[in-house]
Amino acid sequence: MRGHRSLPVVGQPQQERADAARNRQKIVEVAARMIAERGADDLSLDEVARVAGVGVGTVYRRFGDRTGLIYALIDERERRFQAAFLSGPPPLGPGAPAFERITAFLYALVDRIVDQQGLFMLLEKGAKTGKYGGPYKVHHIHLASLLAEACPRADAAFLADALLAPVNACLIAYQREERGLTIDDIKSGLARLAAAVTR
Secondary structure, three states: OOHHHHOOOOOOOOOOOHHHHHHHHHHHHHHHHHHHHHOOOOOOHHHHHHHHOOOHHHHHHHHOOHHHHHHHHHHHHHHHHHHHHHHOOOOOOOOOOHHHHHHHHHHHHHHHHHHOHHHHHHHHHOOOOHHHOOHHHHHHHHHHHHHHHHOOOOOHHHHHHHHHOOOOHHHHHHHHHOOOOOHHHHHHHHHHHHHHHOO
């Protein structure tokens, strides 16, 4: 199965043969090292296969395309993030009022995007649905459920899209590099936006 089909990543990973699991781990480690050394823009599945010492066909069968490999690279941190907002301590996790959880979620999502910004930028620039597949689906469902609780008469699905729209890697990079905003500035703006839409 292609790597990008494993996301959304809530739940248990699928079982795979030991040799397939070893190859997958080797490919992911090589790709991560290559990105750490020279950035994510020029990530090539053919070169990853060569450096990992596996056949090009193995990489393409396992991950499908570059988007699938990127999903695999963000998978572990995404699982931790999802565990935090689904079952971790409040206000990010359950137990706080909906509006507090919405704000905490948006703040944590900014940190999550910045943590692997290059990879998220590749997803956004890649396949037409890359930005809205995988983690986005889980983030949207979670945020929409909080919005439905905070403002029951609103269109929670639309508002979730509206609040998630500015939390993307390309825009955050532009805001920081071209407009001089800090991460705290971005978070404060999102908090004000969330307050406005949930009134």
